[in-house]
Amino acid sequence: MTRHGHxxxxxxxxGVLLLLGSARAQPTLTESQAKAAFVLNFARYVEWPExxxxxxxxxxxxxxxxxxxxxxxxxxxxxxxxxxxxxTVRRLANADEARTCHVLFLAESEERRLVHALRGLIxxxxxxxGDTDGFIDNGGAIGLVQGEGRLQFxxxxxxxDQAQLKASSNxxxxxxxxxxxxxxx
Amino acid sequence: xxxxxxxxxxxxxxxxxxxxxxxxxxxxxxxADISLEDLLTVEVTSAARKAQRINDVAAxxxxxxxxxxxxxxxxxxxxxxxxxxxxxxARLANNRWAVSVRGFNNRFANKLLVLMDGRSIYxxxxxxxxxxNEDTLLEDIDRIEVIRGPGAAMWGANAVNGVINIITxxxxxxxxxLLVAGAGSEERALxxxxxxxxxxxxxxxxxxxxxxxxxAVTTDGKSGNDYxxxxxxxxxxDWSMAAGHRLTVSGQAYSSYTGDRFNRxxxxxxTGMTVNNLEQTGKGAHLxxxxxxxxxxxxxxxxxxxxxxxxxxxxGTFKEVRTTIxxxxxHRLLLAPNHDVIWGVGYRRSSDRxxxxxxxxxxPRTGAFTLASAFIHDDITLIxxxxxxxxxxxxxxxxxxxxxPMPNARLMWTPSENQSIWMSLSRAVRTPSRAELDAQxxxxxxxxxAPGNPTPLAILTRNVPDDHxxxxxxxxxxxxxxxxQMTPTLSADIAAFHNEYMDLRSVALGSQRLVAGRxxxxxxxxxxxxxxxxxxxxxxxxxxxxxxxxxxxxxxYSYLSLHARSTxxxxxxAQSVTRINQSDPQHQLSLRSAMSFSDRHNFDLWLRHVxxxxxxxxxAYTSLDLRYAWRPRRDFELSLVGQNLLDRRHPEFVPDLLxxxxxxxxxxxxxxxxxxx
Numbered sequence: 104m105t106r107h108g109h110x111x112x113x114x115x116x117x118g119v120l121l122l123l124g125s126a127r128a129q130p131t132l133t134e135s136q137a138k139a140a141f142v143l144n145f146a147r148y149v150e151w152p153e154x155x156x157x158x159x160x161x162x163x164x165x166x167x168x169x170x171x172x173x174x175x176x177x178x179x180x181x182x183x184x185x186x187x188x189x190x191t192v193r194r195l196a197n198a199d200e201a202r203t204c205h206v207l208f209l210a211e212s213e214e215r216r217l218v219h220a221l222r223g224l225i226x227x228x229x230x231x232x233g234d235t236d237g238f239i240d241n242g243g244a245i246g247l248v249q250g251e252g253r254l255q256f257x258x259x260x261x262x263x264d265q266a267q268l269k270a271s272s273n274x275x276x277x278x279x280x281x282x283x284x285x286x287x288x
Numbered sequence: 289x290x291x292x293x294x295x296x297x298x299x300x301x302x303x304x305x306x307x308x309x310x311x312x313x314x315x316x317x318x319x320a321d322i323s324l325e326d327l328l329t330v331e332v333t334s335a336a337r338k339a340q341r342i343n344d345v346a347a348x349x350x351x352x353x354x355x356x357x358x359x360x361x362x363x364x365x366x367x368x369x370x371x372x373x374x375x376x377x378a379r380l381a382n383n384r385w386a387v388s389v390r391g392f393n394n395r396f397a398n399k400l401l402v403l404m405d406g407r408s409i410y411x412x413x414x415x416x417x418x419x420x421n422e423d424t425l426l427e428d429i430d431r432i433e434v435i436r437g438p439g440a441a442m443w444g445a446n447a448v449n450g451v452i453n454i455i456t457x458x459x460x461x462x463x464x465x466l467l468v469a470g471a472g473s474e475e476r477a478l479x480x481x482x483x484x485x486x487x488x489x490x491x492x493x494x495x496x497x498x499x500x501x502x503x504a505v506t507t508d509g510k511s512g513n514d515y516x517x518x519x520x521x522x523x524x525x526d527w528s529m530a531a532g533h534r535l536t537v538s539g540q541a542y543s544s545y546t547g548d549r550f551n552r553x554x555x556x557x558x559t560g561m562t563v564n565n566l567e568q569t570g571k572g573a574h575l576x577x578x579x580x581x582x583x584x585x586x587x588x589x590x591x592x593x594x595x596x597x598x599x600x601x602x603x604g605t606f607k608e609v610r611t612t613i614x615x616x617x618x619h620r621l622l623l624a625p626n627h628d629v630i631w632g633v634g635y636r637r638s639s640d641r642x643x644x645x646x647x648x649x650x651x652p653r654t655g656a657f658t659l660a661s662a663f664i665h666d667d668i669t670l671i672x673x674x675x676x677x678x679x680x681x682x683x684x685x686x687x688x689x690x691x692x693p694m695p696n697a698r699l700m701w702t703p704s705e706n707q708s709i710w711m712s713l714s715r716a717v718r719t720p721s722r723a724e725l726d727a728q729x730x731x732x733x734x735x736x737x738a739p740g741n742p743t744p745l746a747i748l749t750r751n752v753p754d755d756h757x758x759x760x761x762x763x764x765x766x767x768x769x770x771x772x773q774m775t776p777t778l779s780a781d782i783a784a785f786h787n788e789y790m791d792l793r794s795v796a797l798g799s800q801r802l803v804a805g806r807x808x809x810x811x812x813x814x815x816x817x818x819x820x821x822x823x824x825x826x827x828x829x830x831x832x833x834x835x836x837x838x839x840x841x842x843x844x845y846s847y848l849s850l851h852a853r854s855t856x857x858x859x860x861x862a863q864s865v866t867r868i869n870q871s872d873p874q875h876q877l878s879l880r881s882a883m884s885f886s887d888r889h890n891f892d893l894w895l896r897h898v899x900x901x902x903x904x905x906x907x908a909y910t911s912l913d914l915r916y917a918w919r920p921r922r923d924f925e926l927s928l929v930g931q932n933l934l935d936r937r938h939p940e941f942v943p944d945l946l947x948x949x950x951x952x953x954x955x956x957x958x959x960x961x962x963x964x965x
Binding site for chain 2: 133137140141144147148170172196197212216218219236237240241242248249253254255273274277279280
């Protein structure tokens, strides 16, 4: 088992050198960037009740609760258009400020106050998105979860209904926990 | 019991899973324009994922993520733990390890509590973890949280120097089929299979794995008889039910056959011992259920129970059959916006039946102990997002001890979003084990006329029970830590500690008597007592750096200084002091590099240096592991791993307690295929 050790090592090293030679940076997204992109997409696939936008020019407000690198990635979304509305991004100091948001991202650091925060929003047209374990089980609307090296999401339809948010069938089809809807519509 | 953690570890609990920090490198303008369908297929770089969430934890914490495990190339849990700063992992043979945190390393290192999905795998008879029996499908592990320093206020006795929490993935994260298979020079053959599906409104997985490992060589070049064959199967099912109830049921059954070679004490032998090969068999099964639910007021409750049955046999030497029942309840409530309180109660009953052979005999043959505990922990926000104070205490009453209080106070200051400073003061205890209280063990034979034996007769040293007079071991720990996210791609974590230990278990010379055997010999009894004090000091430093978007480098360094002394000056007490003082390396360095050239090619390197033990009892060694993984398709991966590449073989530890022969750790190679379908 050790006789061929040196030779194998050489082969390994040669392989590595070859690889290094052809190495190129793969343009992948960071987890935060991907999560922020998901949030923006969720907003695109959800319809809010009219009362959520008092005026024609009311911006679509994305809020962030808690400390999280996703915050910076979300801030980069400011100024984009969703449903013909300008996106604004705010960091909140506490959950009570979330009532006027359209989308609320709850960072992991808020896990301890998660249930409390979500309860305060029951019935309000706020799309809650989070990435903590069991987010939708705790009353969140859309939870981001880790799949095999990729991100996936789960939807709590009951919470969406309560919030009077209308999710497109495309969104539901792509949700991991509702994948049995595939092909049915 | 892992559910005890939320406020203490909760942030950390979720740390590994997500939260990639520090990767705000230039946002590609198109990131937000990717469609939902495409986003679901985008490979996410999850480098440096830990630092951010750990920022919130006021303890020395390191989280080993699933990716860390995979890219380490390690094939067993103790090998994975080598990457954690402050953790000492020494392999005694291909099937035996000594693992400890912050000193006192030993095959039966007794100051470390290890939990697997909330189930304690600390053996009450050996007061330590029998790593050769503990395993799972590594692909199913979500993360391993390692907390250095006393965790007793939260997890209870024996979490003196640290807690290791092995947490498996939720069933819904392991859907579909997975097949792994591999072969190599030391890993002769390994295979694992998992199937995940849905049933009854929930998710489940069933899995099985098996492997056979080669023997290593003893220091004198002979085969070490340390083969290892193991097979195990298990399942986990999770349901989310009405009214916010989340139910988990999991179970496992295993059998593990490990070879060993004993230098068995023998009064008739001129060398004082005879060498014989034997096999250790470990068999066991457990069933665990946990329900977590949320009450109307927003408070959370969790109830967990498990039954664990183990059967350990050292052929001709010792046998133990143990059944443990454990119940645990906890309640977490926000008493006020700034008080996050958790309290809980627990009860455990563990009964055993032992069969003694030569070498070890346990009296009485059957035993049972109960352990009742209660804890409360308050996480107080003094200044929102800036200053938190955590106060906690746990009370435990076991059959062997009076009520033991284990208090803990922590302070966490977060002056800015990317910096945190914490300090902690705690007291923890270790309770004596069944073997320490009731076992008689033949430790060794000093042949007649040998140095230290002026008599012509052989002297057999025999550890005898002490009539339950052993006290608990105590530690008072002072800790300080600092974390900083220097740049989006660089973070550092530093922890320093000073621990003072009282009443550490040691021994004293007891009576001597003549046994009229053939040949006649003397028995020197040694009696356990608590005659050692010690203090440790140390620093652990971990860096996490992403110099390039596809390259991650994680260096870590641990320094430990341990000084034990005998309070009696008894020669055998002094001997145990010597042993303690030479069981830990002063310096440990680890450097991990993970390169992801593309979706298809990964190259990983792991360099480790461990300084000498004692006065060169074990020489310092440096080892290198390399791993290259190729993924021709998204669902198929082939990896080639080389381990301990820098030398042909080297020793890492000297066995203690049981007279196993030490083996050298050899250079090894293996290939592994992983298929998801």
